[in-house]
Amino acid sequence: xxxxxxxxxxxxxxxxxxxxxxxxxxxxxxxxxxxxxxxxxxxxxxxxxxxxxxxxxxxxxxxxxxxxxxxxxxxxxxxxxxxxxxxxxxxxxxxxxxxxxxxxxxxxxxxxxxxxxxxxxxxxxxxxxxxxxxxxxxxxxxxxxxxxxxxxxxxxxxxxxxxxxxxxxxxxxxxxxxxxxxxxxxxxxxxxxxxxxxxxxxxxxxxx
Numbered sequence: 323x324x325x326x327x328x329x330x331x332x333x334x335x336x337x338x339x340x341x342x343x344x345x346x347x348x349x350x351x352x353x354x355x356x357x358x359x360x361x362x363x364x365x366x367x368x369x370x371x372x373x374x375x376x377x378x379x380x381x382x383x384x385x386x387x388x389x390x391x392x393x394x395x396x397x398x399x400x401x402x403x404x405x406x407x408x409x410x411x412x413x414x415x416x417x418x419x420x421x422x423x424x425x426x427x428x429x430x431x432x433x434x435x436x437x438x439x440x441x442x443x444x445x446x447x448x449x450x451x452x453x454x455x456x457x458x459x460x461x462x463x464x465x466x467x468x469x470x471x472x473x474x475x476x477x478x479x480x481x482x483x484x485x486x487x488x489x490x491x492x493x494x495x496x497x498x499x500x501x502x503x504x505x506x507x508x509x510x511x512x513x514x515x516x517x518x519x520x521x522x523x524x525x526x527x528x529x530x
Contacts, residue, residue, distance in 0.1 A: 327377040327402075327403070327406045328377070329410070330374050330375055330377065330406075330407070330410050331354075331355060331374075331375040332355065332372050332373070332374050332375070332410075333355040333356060333359040333372070333373045333375075334359075334370070334371065334372050334373075335359060335362040335363070335370075335371040335372075336370075336371075338370045338372070338414070339370050340370075340414075340419065342368060342369055342370045343368075343369050343370070343419065343420040343421070343422065343445065343529065343530055344369070344370050344372065344414065344415045344419060344420070344421050344422070345362070345365065345369045345370065345371045345372070345421075345422045345423075345424060345526065346372050346373075346374060346411070346421065346422070346423050346424065347359060347361055347362065347371065347372065347373040347374075347424050347425075347426075347429075348373075348374065348376075348386070348423065348424065348425035348426065348429030348430070348432055348433050349373065349375075349376065349383075349384075349426060349428075349429050350426050350427030350428045350429055350430075350452075351376075351380055351381065351383070351384075351385045351386070351427060351428035352380055352381035352382060352383040352384075352385065353383045353384070354375050354376075354383050354384050355373035355374060355375040356373075358373045358426060358429070359371070359373035361424070361514070361519065364516075364519045364520075364523065365519070365522070365523045365526055366523050366524075366526055366527045368527075368530060369422075369526065369530070372414075374407070374410070376403070376428075376429075376432070377403055377406055378399075378403070385428060386400075386403055386428050386429060386431070386432035387399040387400040387403050387428075387431075387432065387435075387455075387458075391484075392482070392483060392484060393431060393452065393453040393455075393483050393484055393487045394455075394456075394457070394458070394487075395431060395435065395455045395458040396458070397457075397458045397459030398459070400432075400435050400455060400458050400459060400460070401459055403432070404432075404435055404436055404439060407432075407436065408436075420445035420529065420530070421443065421444050421445060422444065422445050422446040422447070422448070422526060422529050423436060423437065423444055423446070423447045423448065424448040424450065424522070424526075425447075425448065425449060425450060425452065426450045426451060426452065426514065427450070427451055427452045427482065427483070427512065428452065429450075429452070430448075430449040430450050430451065430452025430453070431452050431453055431454065431455045432455075433447050433448070433449060434447070434449055434452070434453070434454040434455055434491075435454075435455045435458065435460050437467065437470065437472070438454065438455070438460035438461055438462060438466060438467070439460050439461075441466060441467050441468075441470050444470070445471065445529045446471040446472070446473065446525070446526065446529040447470070447471070447472050447473070448472070448473040448474075448475075448522060448525070448526075449472060449473070449474050449475075449491065449495070450473075450475045450514060450518070450522075451475060451476060451477055451480060451482075451483065451512050451513070451514065452483055452491075453483055453484075453487035453488060453490070453491045454487075454490075454491045454494065454495070456487070456490060462494060462499070464498045464499075464500070465498070465499070465500040466499055466500070467495075467499040467500055467501035468499075468500035468501070469500065469501070469502055470499075470500075470501045470502065471501070471502050471504075471525075471529060472495055472499075472501040472502065472503040472504070473503075473504050473505075473521075473522055473525045474491070474492065474495050474496075474503055474504070474505040474506070475505070475506050475507070475508065475514075475518045475521075475522070476488050476491075476492060476505075476506075476507050476508070477507070477508045477509075477510050477511045477512055477513065478507050478508065478509050478510070479509065479510055479511040480511050480512045481511060481512070482511070482512040483512065492505065504521075504525055506518060506521060
């Protein structure tokens with residue numbers, strides 16, 4: 323396992339079936355895997371669902387990276403945690419097994435970092451109520467995500483993630499990135515709504 327982190331703690335909705343596509347749920351900063359694994363109960367059957375605990379203690383929970391402000395990862399930290407995550411993921415989901423990332427808030431930035439670092443690796447990436455990791459050592463060049471399936475959800479009244487980063491993420495994913503982005507805005511703030519969960523479920527079904 324990538325130093326200096328221990329092997330990850332992982333919560334599974336049910337025992338893993340390696341013949342099913344894998345959906346990995348990534349929690350927000352200060353939370354842990356127990357808070358997001360319940361989302362699997364609102365998502366479609368036919369997938370294996372795993373929630374991974376981030377490796378860095380933070381605020382009574384855990385974080386995916388050290389940051390230099392909300393939504394702004396430290397590049398070296400993000401690089402280390404992505405490498406750590408891949409040492410867990412790659413043996414469980416070798417080539418041929420589809421992997422879908424679903425990240426919320428800080429987990430959205432982490433999922434976005436994984437996608438930007440290796441756009442061909444994932445069958446889909448959901449960026450929920452968060453930002454991409456700009457200026458954090460991963461490329462955000464034009465057409466970097468050409469054709470990559472992305473689900474994007476933002477809250478119009480979100481006061482947790484800086485508005486500038488939300489706007490920049492929205493613009494990049496629906497524009498220069500080249501991603502195949504399904505985007506929606508909720509009227510509320512920094513919280514997953516039932517409507518978004520339902521729309522996310524339908525989008526995941528299409529990735530099977």
